[in-house]
Amino acid sequence: MSVTVPQASTGPVDLVGRRVRVKVPATSANLGPGFDTLGLALARYDELEIEATDAAAHDIEVHGVGEGEVPLDETHLVVRAMAHTFSRVGVEMPSIRLVAHNTIPHGRGLGSSGAAIVAGVVAASGLLEGVVELSADDLLEIATELEGHPDNVAPALFGGLTIAWVTPEGPRHKKLIVHRGVSPLVLVPEHEMSTALARSLQPQSVPHEDAVFNVSRSALLIAALIQSPELLLQATEDKLHQNYRAQAMPETDRLIRVLRAAGHPAVVSGAGPSILVLASDPSARAEAVRLVEESAETAWQPLPLAVDFLGATVTPVAD
Structure with missing residues (x-):
């Protein structure tokens, strides 16, 4: 420095x-x-x-x-x-x-x-x-x-x-400007998650095909966020960390699967247990909130946030 x-x-x-x-x-x-x-x-x-x-x-x-x-x-x-x-x-x-x-x-x-x-x-x-x-x-x-x-x-x-x-x-x-068509939604549960615990669930190595998969999706995600929001569902696919951490936050994992099956680009926010939905517009964001309210077993606070x-x-x- x-x-x-x-x-x-x-x-x-x-x-x-x-x-x-x-x-x-x-x-x-x-x-x-x-x-x-x-x-x-x-x-x-x-x-x-x-x-x-x-x-x-x-x-x-x-x-x-x-x-x-x-x-x-x-x-x-x-x-x-x-x-x-x-x-x-x-x-x-x-x-x-x-x-x-x-x-x-x-x-x-x-x-x-x-x-x-x-x-x-x-x-x-x-x-x-x-x-x-x-x-x-x-x-x-x-x-x-x-x-x-x-x-x-x-x-x-x-x-x-x-x-x-x-x-x-x-x-x-490198800072990039997010496309105006991206409407983030964070869904916050009542329970916490330890970042150290989440990281401890990561394997030391992953299959080569999983690494290649994530490289392609990471590159696609940049394009989706700054230029082509319609690609966000495919671009937010992951094989590197979320599946390994699912056992520590089963409801987060279940709700992400429900949201993605309905077409919402949902991922774990950071180390979790919150869920980030990169919605395409405010109406899609409202639909994701409704879906979680119907599917969740515990209380989740929806936070519609701007970038x-x-x-x-x-x-x-x-x-």
């Missing part, structure tokens, strides 16, 4: 009083065949306000999702991401006052941990404006170090549809 550190910042840096507002979208990774590579930013957000203070300890307040559940000290994921960012650029992190208003569901495959990491990274970059300049590649690299892979943090950072890959020089991404095209934003807050 190469960052620009002005000579004046080599001594102690006084950031006390600086305040930023951060907004980060939810994301859905994989999108069927694009395992650990493709991600989509969705218009559901965590919004935070962070101020550098001279207090003896961090002051953290959480509203909405995670309230009363997430830690309110230095182990909070946003704070950990901020601390990692400050450490990577060689600047001492001040105490912070953090107020978070969260709407991204936790443990449901909508990138909540990636959003928290991105929130911390961009908050740190905002507080360090004029002291340390971080490029887009720097932000992606720091976020990926914490998340482990770039498929969620890339769309959370940059918005839209992202292709993410890793090079010897670090992770990279977010901006990604994470950080805005200085004046006194």
Whole structure:
């Protein structure tokens, strides 16, 4: 990672009083065949306000999702991401006052941990404006170090549809604009799913024909999302990860089969257990909701969402 550190910042840096507002979208990774590579930013957000203070300890307040559940000290994921960012650029992190208003569901495959990491990274970059300049590649690299892979943090950072890959020089991404005919729907169950558990169900190797199958569908999916939405049902077919994870989320698997049999491009959102439907229009989205209401054995919350095209934003807050 190469960052620009002005000579004046080599001594102690006084950031006390600086305040930023951060907004980060939810994301859905994989999108069927694009395992650990493709991600989509969705218009559901965590919004935070962070101020550098001279207090003896961090002051953290959480509203909405995670309230009363997430830690309110230095182990909070946003704070950990901020601390990692400050450490990577060689600047001492001040105490912070953090107020978070969260709407991204936790443990449901909508990138909540990636959003928290991105929130911390961009908050740190905002507080360090004029002291340390971080490029887009720097932000992606720091976020990926914490998340482990770039498929969620890339769309959370940059918005839209992202292709993410890793090079010897670090992770990279390409942002694409999704066709206006794509109407995402997320179906969220009451139960959570552990990403670690989902990943543990993956085999170390897959049959050659399955790998070729997914390569073809991943390429087709890019075309379907940016140009030809009518191809989305075929383009979202997968043989690389969803079948192996089905045993851990049987109702997710069953409902996806029901939806796809009715012509809806439905896939596991991220590590699950939520379902992402890449509908062709709002009426198809409504039909998918009706089908799930008739078929589900437990409660599922439908979230008709737009694609977010901006990604994470950080805005200085004046006194």
